[in-house]
Amino acid sequence: MKIEHALEKENHFELALSGSIDEDAEFNAIPKIQKNLLVVDFSQVTMINSCGIRDWVNWTKTLDSNVQVHIKKCPKFIIDKINILKGFLPAKSLVLSFYTPYYCENCDSEKQYLFERGVHFQEQTADKAAFVDYDLEVLCDQCKTAMSMDVITEKYFNFLGVK
């Protein structure tokens, strides 16, 4: 794992990780988060294994209790972990954006489409139901045919509380 950047911004701390999050991940190399909001960019992470998950979870437990964690640009394998492991994200975390795989039945192409909170999805809250834009038209880059969502929707969007 590499720390692409760890930047103190005006209102939040921005962290971008890359590569494999495994037994060699050095979360202790990340400076102490002094802001109440931490935004983690997972777009360049290529895999995470069980050691990496353990180290990530342990690291999030070292954050001050008033630090809210927002994660963005999550590849599918990160969303899969969030769906399977309740403790992958600390309480009150938010997923800002994540990739949904699409498949072209016409030419076999695949594409990862970025779903953004408030545009393509919204998690369930006390007064609002969750939603996901299942009817979004994603066109194939190769042949311009409308692509199909390539996930088991009940499983993949489970973390949003979609009924």
Ligand SMILES: [Zn+2]
């Ligand atoms: Zn195609």
